Amino acid sequence: TGIMPGGFNEVVIRNASAVAGPRIGLQAEGSHLRKINSKYYVMNITWPRGGMRTQIIHRADKITGPYEGKVILQDKGIAQGCLIDTPDGKWYAVLFQDNGSVGRSPWLVPVKWEEGWPVLGIDGKAPMTLDIDDKEEGFGNITASDEFNRKPREPLPLAWQWNHNPENLYWSIGERSGYLRLTTGRVDSGVLQARNTLTQRTFGPVSSATTKIEVAHMKDGDCAGLIALQRRYGFVGVKMEGRSKSIVMVSAISNTGEEVESVPLKLQTVYLKIDCDFRDRTDKACFYYSLDGKTWTKVGAVLQMAYTLPHFMGYRFGLFNFATKTPGGFVDFDFFRVSNEITGAE
Known part of the structure; x- marks a missing residue:
């Protein structure tokens, strides 16, 4: 990868963490960029001192800016990830939460749109359960038992x-x-x-x-x-x-x-x-x-x-x-x- 000929190489959001307050421990990182309905959205995580992992977002009409930003989720330390949409038009944020020695637990947070901004969760909170269809293999590609009954050179399941x-x-x-x-x-x-x-x-x-x-x-x-x-x-x-x-x-x-x-x-x-x-x-x-x-x-x-x-x-x-x-x-x-x-x- 590299800079596209005729592209640009410049800082487009300076002090991105400022939208979360003046006392920041972890500066903005973990960037994800998407173009949605002609606007550019940049997702980042930041961590205010004495607070928790916080999800912030900036948007602009052009990729070069200017950008405006805000905090979109500050709940249980759930942050850092991206916005996704489904074929039937539903929106979610895929984020994670630090959970001690089990590691980082993935969270699927519902999203609705208001005045061109994604609004995460329900009343500002990430719900513990979601009403979604589960017609596929569930978590079989994340964790799975294995009896090792397969042919030589057959690929291992993705859980491994x-x-x-x-x-x-x-x-x-x-x-x-x-x-x-x-x-x-x-x-x-x-x-x-x-x-x-x-x-x-x-x-x-x-x-x-x-x-x-x-x-x-x-x-x-x-x-x-x-x-x-x-x-x-x-x-x-x-x-x-x-x-x-x-x-x-x-x-x-x-x-x-x-x-x-x-x-x-x-x-x-x-x-x-x-x-x-x-x-x-x-x-x-x-x-x-x-x-x-x-x-x-x-x-x-x-x-x-x-x-x-x-x-x-x-x-x-x-x-x-x-x-x-x-x-x-x-x-x-x-x-x-x-x-x-x-x-x-x-």
């Missing part, structure tokens, strides 16, 4: 994201029918460096993730399992030392991964689970294992989750496998199941 650019030689679905296989391709110092970690976002108010992992082909020094991923992560997994395997819970609440508990494992299959509680910013994660998929045992310590800037994202569930000594070992995940309920050790 790799934590790093993947090494495609070292993961597969379909190499063993009905399983996700993660193979170590290099030696890593810890789980944050593990290349092929497959993740989905957590969600509130509570969410739970469960997986079944087969560990017969791990190598000495390997570690694989299920993680609540952020800078201050926690995971429950299987570690191999020499010829022995153990179920471990590791916590990075102090910014460094430390093994909190280890339980000897004689079987080659184990079930793992993480429960996340985001209610009222509780932000706690609990870790469990099961040998039969029915009876669950809590392991390690409760993780006090925290949204930190080095990762700049909410916590994510992740499936991982990394080597600390010799690459080439692999594990097979039978399924990944998410739920909007937490069941603990039931």
Whole structure:
């Protein structure tokens, strides 16, 4: 991208935050520009000192200005995004709200137009519920359970994201029918460096993730399992030392991964689970294992989750496998199941 020949390169809105008052902590940012009915609209967020994230907008008849602006939403910190319209003529603002360790929650805010200005919400507030049709897949492209029953090289659903650019030689679905296989391709110092970690976002108010992992082909020094991923992560997994395997819970609440508990494992299959509680910013994660998929045992310590800037994202569930000594070992995940309920050790 670049400046179009014959275009312009100049500041068109100076001190855009001024419409929100004189005491500004965060200057206007997150700009979105749309041309609607022959006018140009620029959406920005700002943050008055002692206040909250605030949505502002400026409009002009020409893209070069002059612009006039105003505050259009100051409620629960919901701000930063764009205006959208539907084929049937309805208008909304797509914004987000910071919600602690679960991350940034998307908000769809209804919009009506008055005298050429978008009016957001109902009586100045973003409603908690909307009367809209839901005839599609719902949130299946945001979070989704997966039985890994697909053909080799078939694309992953959009709910999945790799934590790093993947090494495609070292993961597969379909190499063993009905399983996700993660193979170590290099030696890593810890789980944050593990290349092929497959993740989905957590969600509130509570969410739970469960997986079944087969560990017969791990190598000495390997570690694989299920993680609540952020800078201050926690995971429950299987570690191999020499010829022995153990179920471990590791916590990075102090910014460094430390093994909190280890339980000897004689079987080659184990079930793992993480429960996340985001209610009222509780932000706690609990870790469990099961040998039969029915009876669950809590392991390690409760993780006090925290949204930190080095990762700049909410916590994510992740499936991982990394080597600390010799690459080439692999594990097979039978399924990944998410739920909007937490069941603990039931």
